[in-house]
Amino acid sequence: xxxxxxxxxxxxxxxxxxxxxxxxxxxxxxxxxxxxxxxxxxxxxxxxxxxxxxxxxxxxxxxxxxxxxxxxxxxxxxxxxxxxxxxxxxxxxxxxxxxxxxxxxxxxxxxxxxxxxxxxxxxxxxxxxxxxxxxxxxxxxxxxxxxxxxxxxxxxxxxxxxxxxxxxxxxxxxxxxxxxxxxxxxxxxxxxxxxxxxxxxxxxxxxxxxxxxxxxxxxxxxxxxxxxxxxxxxxxxxxxxxxxxxxxxxxxxxxxxxxxxxxxxxxxxxxxxxxxxxxxxxxxxxxxxxxxxxxxxxxxxxxxxxxxxxxxxxxxxxxxxxxxxxxxxxxxxxxxxxxxxxxxxxxxxxxxxx
Numbered sequence: 423x424x425x426x427x428x429x430x431x432x433x434x435x436x437x438x439x440x441x442x443x444x445x446x447x448x449x450x451x452x453x454x455x456x457x458x459x460x461x462x463x464x465x466x467x468x469x470x471x472x473x474x475x476x477x478x479x480x481x482x483x484x485x486x487x488x489x490x491x492x493x494x495x496x497x498x499x500x501x502x503x504x505x506x507x508x509x510x511x512x513x514x515x516x517x518x519x520x521x522x523x524x525x526x527x528x529x530x531x532x533x534x535x536x537x538x539x540x541x542x543x544x545x546x547x548x549x550x551x552x553x554x555x556x557x558x559x560x561x562x563x564x565x566x567x568x569x570x571x572x573x574x575x576x577x578x579x580x581x582x583x584x585x586x587x588x589x590x591x592x593x594x595x596x597x598x599x600x601x602x603x604x605x606x607x608x609x610x611x612x613x614x615x616x617x618x619x620x621x622x623x624x625x626x627x628x629x630x631x632x633x634x635x636x637x638x639x640x641x642x643x644x645x646x647x648x649x650x651x652x653x654x655x656x657x658x659x660x661x662x663x664x665x666x667x668x669x670x671x672x673x674x675x676x677x678x679x680x681x682x683x684x685x686x687x688x689x690x691x692x693x694x695x696x697x698x699x700x701x702x703x704x705x706x707x708x709x710x711x712x713x714x715x716x717x718x719x720x721x722x723x724x725x726x727x728x729x730x731x732x733x734x735x736x737x738x739x740x741x742x743x744x745x746x747x748x749x750x751x752x753x754x755x756x757x758x759x760x761x762x763x764x765x766x767x768x769x770x771x772x773x774x775x776x
Contacts, residue, residue, distance in 0.1 A: 437477050442461070467587055486503055596616065615717070620713075641670065679700055
């Protein structure tokens with residue numbers, strides 16, 4: 423999505439091919455496990471006409487064999503072949519892909535002062551390049567892009583980024599989006615995303631993490647200590663570690679803002695976990711002045727079969743559950759990959775009600 427927005431800002435003509443680089447000696451197993459899934463996501467985003475309004479095409483810059491494998495999956499329109507890297511295994515003994523548009527085969531230097539390197543590139547004629555530019559630098563578009571980038575960094579840390587593919591987030595009007603329903607181990611988890619320009623400033627939150635970084639972009643000792651405090655749950659170290667690593671990773675990515683947690687009991691068989699990330703300092707994050715807030719809301723419904731194994735005391739789900747709430751958040755968000763979710767929730771509820 424950022425590539426599309428950048429191309430629009432630079433004024434690329436409609437139909438221009440944007441080449442995504444695989445600029446290393448990529449082996450076949452890496453292509454199958456990493457590169458192809460990457461281009462599948464790119465292809466998905468480019469297929470949304472409400473986002474790709476200029477009908478930009480997807481291209482790949484890579485060694486011959488990588489270009490061929492990705493092209494055979496119909497994930498790219500054209501290939502820019504990195505033939506100059508003769509030592510790459512993906513170039514050794516493989517034919518050039520049928521859809522090649524450019525073939526980078528030699529690097530030379532000009533002897534002018536200052537000297538600089540320049541590549542020799544073969545041209546097939548399949549891609550005429552971008553022949554016209556209409557730069558449209560727009561402050562509103564830059565702010566929208568900065569907000570989307572901030573939210574995407576947060577959702578990436580929660581494994582929910584793919585749920586928003588193709589959605590143009592409406593910050594000004596407080597957009598709300600359904601992220602789907604997951605049924606797992608007796609639980610039904612309904613995900614929702616809310617975005618806004620309004621800062622909640624820790625309103626009704628049971629835990630607040632203020633992110634602070636030093637001049638080198640590293641989290642301060644105070645921030646790291648707070649993350650450890652929030653994540654600590656002595657009896658369930660595995661889940662504490664998940665939460666701590668996730669918070670460190672996300673805090674490092676966004677650098678600025680607050681992370682807020684809130685737990686709400688809806689009924690004896692359902693509860694809500696809310697996770698809010700916000701900042702009024704987008705300038706430090708992306709060089710654009712503005713504010714942004716996103717809330718991931720997870721509504722969890724407990725099946726009748728599972729209810730009998732859980733101990734839920736509403737009068738004690740106030741202070742004792744703060745740490746359990748944090749762990750619930752990460753378990754629910756990662757419900758696709760964590761085994762034994764129902765058993766873990768049962769233990770945490772029992773612990774909370776003691």
